[in-house]
Amino acid sequence: MATAEQSTVTASVPTPSPEEQSLRRGFHLLAFEDALALEERASPRTIEAYRRDVIRCAAFMREQGITKATEITPGSLREFVYHLKDLGLAGTSIRRNISALRTWFRIMLAEGLVTHDPTERLDTPARFRTLPEVLTVEDVLKLLAAPGLDERLAFRDRAMLELAYGAGLRVSEWIGLALKDVLLDEGLVRVLGKGSKERLVPIGRSAIGAVAVYVRELRPVLERGEGKGVLFLNGQGKPLTRMGAWKILRKYVTMAGIEKPVSPHTLRHSFATHLLEGGADLRAVQEMLGHADIATTQIYTHVDREYLRSVHRQFHPRP
CATH class of the missing domain: 1.10.443.10 (Intergrase catalytic core)
Structure with missing residues (x-):
């Protein structure tokens, strides 16, 4: 039987598309959402915002040929943040995205789903000075x-x-x-x-x-x-x-x-x-x-x- 908290989460999260379901499996998004609701006691609004942010990151990683959370590196995360800048997102939105990514990896580490946290050295917009590679x-x-x-x-x-x-x-x-x-x-x-x-x-x-x-x-x-x-x-x-x-x-x-x-x-x-x-x-x-x-x-x-x-x-x- 579903608990009150689980019912709340289910009600707040739209039915995922087949593509999103595939992303959920490879990037442990269901475990992430469950932990947000049941352990972090996050509000439905926060869960939905973090879910969107992490789904966006997972979709970006798949475009780069990365299909599992364990394959994500600090470099690929930096490229994702620059991708957010290219999309024209405000600094506040990028900071929320980074916060969602850090929470995501913290939960996956606690659950033993990954062995390292590539968000440790991820800069926020206020500290952007580590620029992407420049080609000669x-x-x-x-x-x-x-x-x-x-x-x-x-x-x-x-x-x-x-x-x-x-x-x-x-x-x-x-x-x-x-x-x-x-x-x-x-x-x-x-x-x-x-x-x-x-x-x-x-x-x-x-x-x-x-x-x-x-x-x-x-x-x-x-x-x-x-x-x-x-x-x-x-x-x-x-x-x-x-x-x-x-x-x-x-x-x-x-x-x-x-x-x-x-x-x-x-x-x-x-x-x-x-x-x-x-x-x-x-x-x-x-x-x-x-x-x-x-x-x-x-x-x-x-x-x-x-x-x-x-x-x-x-x-x-x-x-």
Whole structure:
């Protein structure tokens, strides 16, 4: 017979979809919810919020090829937090997500379901200074050269990678681009960023050429009336999804022999870092990234101390 507490939990949690049920098994979500209700005495509202947060994390991990809670690492959790930033979540929401993850792992540890807690060194938004990996220029060149002509969708994949890195786009921005947003004759791409703010970002010859070839040679073949005017389509002629973009990137990272973790956020961060290291003005980089506050750009675009010293020696009147 169900207890009053169990009845309350059951009433507060919607019936999960088949996909969510699969996630629940691999990531021990039922044990998590039971412990929240019966041991933590959490309110139904808190249980529902934490459930959503952990489900989101589990779904993200599955996209990365991680199917069990025991396979989650500190690095994969950091990428999840950067993913939340890419989604535009407020700092308070990200902090709640991190709190849910810490509670989740604490419960799994207590139940003997995992043997380590990867949340121990997970930073909250107020302390974000540990930035994602930055690709070297050499790594970027290897990644961009990875799509070979023997790949059916090579023209699309090359254009996507060139544009993502060449314009420093968030993953949501590059999969949301419309055909009309790419102004090839002007060397610009029109981007709808956070808060529906529009910005124009210049793109170089390599990106222009790759997109032009894709639009001319492959996209008309893929388009079957369901493209909705979106630039990047999947093999079935429908707009590319976030999961699809992640899979494509991961495929070519592997093909390029790049061993460090790479996400769409890594390409965006590399874009900004490479611009700054090449001598670009911080305000210009801020504009291209679409940041309202230059302090955000400074966090995204760390420059090593030696580079700063060299700039100071070169330009300061009293070096």
